[in-house]
Amino acid sequence: MGLVIDIPAIAANWKALAAKAPGVRAAAVVKADAYGLGASRVAPALYEAGARDFFVALAAEGRAIRPLLPEDARVFVLSGHMEGEDLAGLIPLLNSPQQFFRDRALRPRGPFGIQLDSGMNRLGFEPGEWAAVRAEALAAGPQLVMSHLACADEPDHPANAQQLAAFRAMTEGVTASRSLAATGGILLGPDYHFDLVRPGIGLYGGEPFAEAQPVVTLSLPVIQTREVKPGESVGYGYSWTAGRPARVATVAAGYADGLARALAREGRLRLWAGGRACPVIGRISMDLITVDVTDLPDVPPALEILNARQGVDDLAALAGTIGYEILTSLGRRYERRWL
Numbered sequence: 635m636g637l638v639i640d641i642p643a644i645a646a647n648w649k650a651l652a653a654k655a656p657g658v659r660a661a662a663v664v665k666a667d668a669y670g671l672g673a674s675r676v677a678p679a680l681y682e683a684g685a686r687d688f689f690v691a692l693a694a695e696g697r698a699i700r701p702l703l704p705e706d707a708r709v710f711v712l713s714g715h716m717e718g719e720d721l722a723g724l725i726p727l728l729n730s731p732q733q734f735f736r737d738r739a740l741r742p743r744g745p746f747g748i749q750l751d752s753g754m755n756r757l758g759f760e761p762g763e764w765a766a767v768r769a770e771a772l773a774a775g776p777q778l779v780m781s782h783l784a785c786a787d788e789p790d791h792p793a794n795a796q797q798l799a800a801f802r803a804m805t806e807g808v809t810a811s812r813s814l815a816a817t818g819g820i821l822l823g824p825d826y827h828f829d830l831v832r833p834g835i836g837l838y839g840g841e842p843f844a845e846a847q848p849v850v851t852l853s854l855p856v857i858q859t860r861e862v863k864p865g866e867s868v869g870y871g872y873s874w875t876a877g878r879p880a881r882v883a884t885v886a887a888g889y890a891d892g893l894a895r896a897l898a899r900e901g902r903l904r905l906w907a908g909g910r911a912c913p914v915i916g917r918i919s920m921d922l923i924t925v926d927v928t929d930l931p932d933v934p935p936a937l938e939i940l941n942a943r944q945g946v947d948d949l950a951a952l953a954g955t956i957g958y959e960i961l962t963s964l965g966r967r968y969e970r971r972w973l
Contacts, residue, residue, distance in 0.1 A: 636852070636853065636968050636969035636970060636971060637850060637851075637852050637964060637968040637969070637970045637971070638850065638851040638852075638853075638970075638971050638972075638973060639671045639672060639675070639676075639849060639850055639970060639971070639972045639973065640847070640848070640849050640850070640851075640973045641675060641676065641679045641972050641973055642973065643839070643847040643848065643849045644671075644676055644679065644680065644837050644838065644849055645679055645680060645682070645683040646847050647833075647836055647837045647838070647839065647843070647846045647847055647849070648660065648662060648680055648683050648684075648685060648833060648837050649683060649684070650843075650845060650846075651817065651820055651831070651833040651836050651837070651843065652684070652831075652833070654820050654821065655815070655820055655824070655827045655831045658827045658828070658829060658830065658831055659686070659687065659811070659829060659830040659831075660684070660685065660687075660830075660831050660833060661685060661686075661687035661688065661689055661710075661813075661830055661831065661832045661833070662676075662677070662680040662685040662687070662688050662689070662832075662833060662834075662837060663688075663689045663816065663832055663833065663834030663837070664676055664677045664680070664688050664689065664690060664695075664699065665689060665690045665691040665692075665695060665712065665834075666691065666695075666962045667695070667962075668838070669834070669835065669837075669838045669958065669961045669962055670961045670962040670963070670964045671838060671849070671850065671961065672970065672972065673690075673695065673698065673699050674698065674699065674702060675972045676837075677699045677702060677703060678702050678703065680837075681703055681704065681707055685707075686706060686707055686708065687707070687708045687710065687830065688703070688707060688708070688709045688710065689709075689710045689712060689832055689834075690709060690710070690711055690712065691711075691712050691713055692711065692713055693711050693713070693716065693719045693720060693721055693724060693726070695711075696709045696710075696711050696721075696723075696724040697720065697722075697723075697724070700723045700724065708725055708745075708777070709723070709724050709725060710724075710725045710726075710727055710747055710778065711724050711725065711726045711727060712727055712749070712757070713726075713727075713729070713757075714726045714727050714728045714729040714730075714733045714737075714749065714757075715728060715733045715736055715737040715740075715741075715746075717736065721741065721744065725745045725746060725747055725777055725778075726746055726747070727746075727747040727748065727749040727778070727780065728746055728747065728748055728749065728771075729749050729757045729758050729759065730758075730759060730763065731759070731763050731766065731767055734748075734767055734771060738774060745777050746774070746776055746777065747776050747777050747778035747779065747780060748764075748771055748776045748778070748779045748780070748810075749780055749781065749782075750764055750779065750780070750781045750801065750804050750805070751781065752781040752782075752783075752797040752798075752800040752801040752804065752814070753784065753793060753796055753797045753800055754781075754782055754783070754784040754797070756782070756784075757782070758781060758782075761800070761804060764804055772808065772809075772810070775810070776810050777810065777811065778810060778811050778812070778813055778830065779805055779808055779810050779811070779812050779813075780812065780813040780814065780830075780832075781797065781800075781801045781804075781813075781814050782814075782816065783797055783814060783815065783816065783818065783819050783822075783826070784797065786815070786816065786817075786818025786819045786821075786822060786826075786842075787818040787841065787842040789821070789822060794822060794826075797814075798814065798825060798826060801814050811828075811829040811830050812828040812829050812830070813828055813829065813830040813831065813832060814826055814827075814828055815827055815828070815831045815832065816831070816832045816833065816834050816835075817833050817834050817835050817836035817837075817840075817842065817843055818842050819831065820833060820836075821842060821843065835957065835958055835961075837849075838850075838946075838961055839945060839946065840945075840946055840947060840957035840958065840961065841947045841957055848941070848942045848945055850940050850946065850961070850964075851938060851940055851941050851942075852938065852939050852940035852941075852964070852968065853936040853937065853938045853939075854885040854886060854887045854905065854923065854936060854937055854938075854939055855885060855886045855935060855936045856883045856884070856885050856886075856933060856934070856935055856936060856937060857884050857885065857886050857922075858883070858884045859881055859882065859883045859884075859927065859933050860881070860882055860884075861879065861880070861881055861882075862876045862879070862880045862881070862882050863876065863879060864876050864877060864878055864879060867916075868882055868915055868916040868924050869915070869916025869917045869919065869924055870916070870917045870919060871916075871917060873916055873917055874915040874916040874924075878928070879928075880926055880928045881926075881927050881928045881930075881933070882915065882924050882925065882926060882927070883912075883924070883925045883927045883933055883937065884922055884923070884924050884925075885905070885922070885923050885924075885925060885936075885937055886921065886922065887921070887922075887923055887939070887965075887967075887968075888918055888919050888920045888921045888922050888923060889918055889919070889920055890920045890921055890965060890967070891921075891964070891965035891967055891968065892960070892963030892964045892965045893918055893923065893939070894918070894953050894955075894963075895917060895918045896952075896953045896954060896955075897914075897918060897949060897952050897953045898914050898916070898917060898918050898923075899952075900952065901913070901914075902952055903949075903952055904944065905923075905925050905937035905938060905939050906937060906938040906939075906941055906943060906944065907927070907930055907933075907934050907937055907938075908934075909943075910929070910930060911943075912925045912926060912927050912929075912930065912937060913925070913926045914926075925937060945957075946960045946961050947960075
């Protein structure tokens, strides 16, 4: 019972994505505690699989995994050089002239990278800012010059070609390693690969990498079962009423554990007992979910909500969100087990 994380599947997904960009260095994005799955376990396993470059969002995330990786691993910090931050052993990706001059003043010999804004308008030097400092920045020897695609999970979106053209224009003549593609960008093809690719969600079994091996199984322990008579209702607001004699199982999880109330809003959420689907009934509450198990011959000690049949993107579709949010919201109360 609990959250089971398949480390060999993560490594296999990394190798599969790396193989789609032959001749290109493949990094691993392990920000947000490896998308909620445990960076302290995931990052060393990906190093063993062959990854040498790791991306985190914050310096604190980098400091947490830096001691776990051999010296030749590089840990890039996407938020760059924030004021007062300890960047020892890390490589900030500088996002603005202010960050560049702060970094060079405080760490004149420290390794750094550059992030450019190729059209997403979120992080990175805008074209005019980059033009003003480009010569000085390149002379200082960045380890990487990168940007990020806004619409890579939509292959036909015109923004992809626009950002590719903008990135090429901003990096023309740059001899440092360049990077544009995360998971979606890898799947767009070789034009987007440059020198380094940055697989993220695809490592953890999420779209748009349809070939990904499933990575997580989440089973929820059954606390109690009860018999419900026709006409009786279940849960807050009495949103479900039995139309037949029913057996109802109450399981230990809820929105405090990252299973949002919206998952049950259309009545399509299922929990699984082996190969048999059991409908969730009533509302998801803070700590509890109720499930119609009438048709099971026996109620098992736990029911699965994430498995090979119902993955993170299936839950995301029910909740009106994306798989990234499902993964990174999985709560700390689950007992985690790494295969």
